[in-house]
Amino acid sequence: MTKKLVIGITGGSCMIYAVALLKALEQMGVETHVVVSKMGAYNLKHECDFSLEEVKSLATYYYQNDDLAAAIASGSFKTDGMIIVPCSMNTLAAVANGISSNLIHRAADVTIKEGRKLVLVARETPLSAVHLENMLKLARLGVTIMPAAPGFYHLPETLADIVDIMVGRILDQLGIDSKLYERWH
Numbered sequence: 001m002t003k004k005l006v007i008g009i010t011g012g013s014c015m016i017y018a019v020a021l022l023k024a025l026e027q028m029g030v031e032t033h034v035v036v037s038k039m040g041a042y043n044l045k046h047e048c049d050f051s052l053e054e055v056k057s058l059a060t061y062y063y064q065n066d067d068l069a070a071a072i073a074s075g076s077f078k079t080d081g082m083i084i085v086p087c088s089m090n091t092l093a094a095v096a097n098g099i100s101s102n103l104i105h106r107a108a109d110v111t112i113k114e115g116r117k118l119v120l121v122a123r124e125t126p127l128s129a130v131h132l133e134n135m136l137k138l139a140r141l142g143v144t145i146m147p148a149a150p151g152f153y154h155l156p157e158t159l160a161d162i163v164d165i166m167v168g169r170i171l172d173q174l175g176i177d178s179k180l181y182e183r184w185h
Helices: 015-028 038-048 052-058 089-096 103-113 129-140 159-173
Strands: 004-009 031-036 061-063 081-087 118-122
Touching (some): 004 015, 004 038, 004 103, 015 038, 015 081, 031 038, 031 052, 031 103, 038 052, 081 089, 089 103, 089 118, 089 129, 103 118, 118 129
Parallel strands (some): 004 031, 081 118
């Protein structure tokens, strides 16, 4: 059975992870339901020279962030989980406090209330006490917080190696074996 994932892309830095994740999921045949915030679209272009049209071409389904009537806004629409990559502190705070002012926030809220896997690839540094409190609140609800900070114990030789390690670890959180990086033995 094909996995079905919601992917939110918000305005934090590290868009390279979002692009690599979408490419990997497309290659694996995973059904993706993608939403990009306004600042997410801006940063995709700024950091990766990647257009919204290119994102749409990698998505199985694409939704506007203001479409609160979209399928992914309802708990009755079954998915295997959601990844927000990168996850801005604005989005993290909204999710931590149950604020559903856009589709990314609402889809994350639905993921939590339905007991599905939610992974937030948080991007900010340094972290304030407010950021940490919001992260702790979400972690206590079962949300996985993954700072956009790859490990280097695999001795990566290229930027692509570093990205693959992080994307592989994100996929691990949803039970998707990717072979993107060599596991520690």
